[in-house]
Amino acid sequence: MEKIKKEHGYNLSKLQFIGKGMHGSVYRIDDYKCIKIFKKRDTCQKEIETLAMAQGNSFFPKLFDFGENYIIREYIDGMELDKYLKDNPLTISLSEKIVKIYEAFGDVGYKRQDTALLHIFINSMGELRLIDTAKAMSISTKYPKIILGDLKALGLKNTFLDHVRELRPDLYKFLTLKK
Structure with a gap:
């Protein structure tokens, strides 16, 4: 997690923790974005690929950025x-x-x-x-x-x-x- 803090300037301890699931943890960056940190790189890669496929479809979140073990995507309130x-x-x-x-x-x-x-x-x-x-x-x-x-x-x-x-x-x- 330290790598993410350095590379993108996000101090996770200062971000709002949204939740933790089977694949990782999600933190809210602001009203429009969140960062999902994955436990496994291959799961992260799968989510990057599937989100990329769905860009432009309103049912799926926008993908803003990604790395080896994280994605920055649209924050979905609800x-x-x-x-x-x-x-x-x-x-x-x-x-x-x-x-x-x-x-x-x-x-x-x-x-x-x-x-x-x-x-x-x-x-x-x-x-x-x-x-x-x-x-x-x-x-x-x-x-x-x-x-x-x-x-x-x-x-x-x-x-x-x-x-x-x-x-x-x-x-x-x-x-x-x-x-």
């Missing part, structure tokens, strides 16, 4: 979608946004069109943003098993599928034929 859904209803509008973020995975070329709901943030405007892309190329799957599993754990899978049936009958058929 709440994890799984936590949000514990206290707020899954509306048809929100289901439509989940479908759009799912489709965005394929649009940007990700092999894995799936993620945990804790990696999707919802902001105060109701917009969804993805915060972790490191595993987006790890396996090839179009079926959103993790998204549906997380919704099931919240008791919302059937509500989501009802919304998808109304919004996108073609996608509903795909999601319900695959078990």
Whole structure:
């Protein structure tokens, strides 16, 4: 971590600690940027590559800079979608946004069109943003098993599928034929 402090002038002890996950720690630089420091260089490289693929798509954070074990990316303000859904209803509008973020995975070329709901943030405007892309190329799957599993754990899978049936009958058929 000392290398990051020197190279970029960031004293991590003076930055706001946002959180720690499986891959590393994140600190807020300012209202627009954060720095994510990875435990493993290969995971950092994967996230750099997947974020680069998604630049220009509004569901994914902007990538500003990177190094061997860190990225500086857009700070995403909001709440994890799984936590949000514990206290707020899954509306048809929100289901439509989940479908759009799912489709965005394929649009940007990700092999894995799936993620945990804790990696999707919802902001105060109701917009969804993805915060972790490191595993987006790890396996090839179009079926959103993790998204549906997380919704099931919240008791919302059937509500989501009802919304998808109304919004996108073609996608509903795909999601319900695959078990």
